[in-house]
Amino acid sequence: MTSNANNNEKQPKEYDLVLGNQQQPQSGDLVLGGIAGVKKRLRSQSLNEKIAVIEQLEKYGVEGFDILIDIGKKEDDIQIKKLVFKEIIKYGDRGVNFVIEHLFHSSLWIQKAAIEILIDCPQEKAKLALRGNTNSVSLYIKRGTERLNKKDYQGAIDDFSEVLDYIFEYTDLYNRRAFCYQQLQQYQLAINDLSRIITIASNSNSLHGVYYNRGNCYLSLKEYKKAIAD
Template structure:
């Protein structure tokens, strides 16, 4: 075995292509060769060097970690993916410390591609196939379905329970997607990412689409790492005793999560030991002036659940001040989070003051309080915290006419 890391090895490139290098030529071998190729302006060369770096132990791992600061977003995401897969504890900790947004497993880890029946499934690694119901039926007949890692099932149209009849046309049904996917669980054995919901990522409209129970997906797909739904909530989930070993990311984008007050309680009954990222769009929850929602959030706010959670998003809430105040009482989940996201809600200076005066808030990497109702003075005070604070825009921006009007959440019903 060659122990000289500066000598060319199996993974090294040699200047001059396939021809033997001249005696006076430069051999791009070892760790020095990787360093040189990381400086390349050709993205393919840089990505190859990032991958090769991990063959050189701790020195190579440090090079990959440094790439998280690269000017190329593609290089950053490629490095983040390698660190998550092969970087061990040191690589994951570096992601949390330097680039926590890249630490989490989300759709951005895959390249979206509209499924084309004439092309079929071609080289699916790293791709998220975008389908409607009819395309999903065709895709599931492909002989390479078992290689699919990610599916984005996009529904267009809104349920007539929430809008005047005829205002929108509905081309697919949420339950039809669920049935198709569950029936094909043997074909989709490698599925890691699944999105089902409204195709339009519009904060004011997504809750008009009626959703149903998604827990059968967790039961039938034990390798799933990301589950994301977008729309209105209809059927409560029925977790029963359900444990999922691999789910890392769970996202509910809905303004009707409390249409049934047991819904959040049932989500919190799921046993998800690997969960790192939980994002809930809470929507309207005041009934006749009373906050009926915060008490249902106490198990997650107090840190009782999901031991590996690093991102908590309690977004689009009309009781954001109450949530902020509860978060600053002990015990609190803030002590083990990297990112706390309270954006798109109704947070005022009162709730922000509670966060500002709570010492543990400084151990966060990022606090997101954008799209709320904070004053200029409070934004200035928050900027003095030791963590990164995202404050812009605000719904009551003094320099712009607010599109929110009164204090409403983004998914206000």
């Protein structure tokens, strides 16, 4: 009986710390050791370790922002660079400004990484920075087409408009945007785009479909004479 009692006393209680517990911190936990622990883990050669730490830096406020800036300036790995851009725009204008600076980086890959982050950023500053940037055109067209295929017509219109605002004779995009307007029953806007195509490509022999679509829009607006003419 005495032996059993002694053994029971040696068992840890539910509120005791178990020595030697090597349980790894969960992804949502703060890094042990605070900022010093963060910096130590960032010196790791493991890419996954660095990624895990970078994803938690927002929890450290201004100190986390400063570390992101430092990583963004020194790190050459494109995956890390893009993750830094993604995390740093959460800090508002200062973060967005940092990413915008990289639109002019000597590396085309880093420029593209910055564009991919800014194109999803809701801030007007990000959109203004991308306007006129030739590297952003293909990404807007790609995303707009993906949205069109998913029947996200307003999203597609927004993306196509970003391109058409400074490339005025892109007839294929006018045609895609006109289709989106038709699906949203915004027939006059569709007519405007289709008319723009006719003006740009007035000497083309392949405008039958454009006239047909514009005629259908006029029909929907009960402008029968114009519909018949088209």
